Amino acid sequence: MLEQWYTGVVTKIVNETYNTRRFWIHIPEKEAFHFKAGQFVTLDLPIHEKKNKRWRSYSIASHPNGSSDIELVIVLLDGGAGTTYIFNEIKEGSELILRGPLGNFILPETMDRDIFLICTGTGIAPFRSMAKFLHKNQIAHPNIHLIYGSRYEKDILYKDEMRALAAEMPGFHYHPTLSREDSPDWTGHRGYVHNVYEDLLSDRRPAHFFLCGWKVMIDEAKQRIQAMGYDRHDIHLELYG
Numbered sequence: 001m002l003e004q005w006y007t008g009v010v011t012k013i014v015n016e017t018y019n020t021r022r023f024w025i026h027i028p029e030k031e032a033f034h035f036k037a038g039q040f041v042t043l044d045l046p047i048h049e050k051k052n053k054r055w056r057s058y059s060i061a062s063h064p065n066g067s068s069d070i071e072l073v074i075v076l077l078d079g080g081a082g083t084t085y086i087f088n089e090i091k092e093g094s095e096l097i098l099r100g101p102l103g104n105f106i107l108p109e110t111m112d113r114d115i116f117l118i119c120t121g122t123g124i125a126p127f128r129s130m131a132k133f134l135h136k137n138q139i140a141h142p143n144i145h146l147i148y149g150s151r152y153e154k155d156i157l158y159k160d161e162m163r164a165l166a167a168e169m170p171g172f173h174y175h176p177t178l179s180r181e182d183s184p185d186w187t188g189h190r191g192y193v194h195n196v197y198e199d200l201l202s203d204r205r206p207a208h209f210f211l212c213g214w215k216v217m218i219d220e221a222k223q224r225i226q227a228m229g230y231d232r233h234d235i236h237l238e239l240y241g
């Protein structure tokens with residue numbers, strides 16, 4: 001299939017944490033940019049590398065709503081060619097060349113088992129899209145556990161929004177866990193994401209697992225979930241790098 005590239009216009013940028021920004025992009029060529037919650041877009045960045053090395057993918061953090069606007073949430077990687085360009089050069093009003101939607105990291109058609117959404121950092125992007133999509137459209141779903149890992153409380157992305165969703169959305173459970181926070185004010189989980197799902201699944205009930213983020217977390221989660229007796233077909237991955 002021919003690849004369709006669009007020119008998007010950045011309409012708004014917000015610093016979400018000290019190293020992570022939210023970017024809102026409008027795609028004027030499309031009356032509506034249709035995608036499924038969990039999919040991503042690929043940006044073609046003018047970073048003077050070989051063509052395919054100029055491409056960087058980003059999960060759509062907003063939910064499908066029939067508009068031609070999407071939101072991305074991007075963490076600056078020290079020395080990363082793409083994110084250095086994005087953070088230094090992209091301003092409100094800048095254009096971005098993008099294609100999509102891409103990917104099959106989407107909710108199952110039949111949601112007949114509990115769903116565990118496990119991520120670190122900006123890996124929350126596709127899960128925010130899924131949770132908001134289910135909530136806005138009042139779609140029936142089983143228990144959904146969003147297990148989010150970061151180092152410190154200040155790093156938590158969309159914290160207030162996820163807390164509000166958990167309060168409003170029956171069956172949606174939010175479990176942020178912090179690996180390095182030493183403040184006694186933090187009363188939530190401490191440590192890595194792995195202990196959280198292992199504790200929640202001590203009864204080994206049937207479940208779907210969606211893992212999103214960086215290789216170290218994903219490799220360990222895959223191995224631990226299979227060691228708990230789950231089949232690899234129950235595990236869905238979106239590997240960021």
Ligand SMILES: Cc1cc2nc3c(=O)[nH]c(=O)nc-3n(C[C@H](O)[C@H](O)[C@H](O)COP(=O)(O)OP(=O)(O)OC[C@H]3O[C@@H](n4cnc5c(N)ncnc54)[C@H](O)[C@@H]3O)c2cc1C
Nearest residue numbers: 056057058059073074075077080081082083122125240241
């Ligand atoms: C399908 C998909 C969706 C993605 N969605 C997002 C998203 O929503 N938000 C987002 O911030 N990123 C996302 N990424 C990652 C993104 O595509 C880039 O890899 C990232 O922004 C780094 O690009 P860079 O050019 O700055 O670094 P590069 O110069 O390309 O990266 C250098 C190396 O560092 C590794 N690396 C990059 N970032 C990290 C990190 N944070 N921790 C550890 N190692 C890292 C890479 O694997 C690479 O080997 C996604 C990746 C994929 C494949």
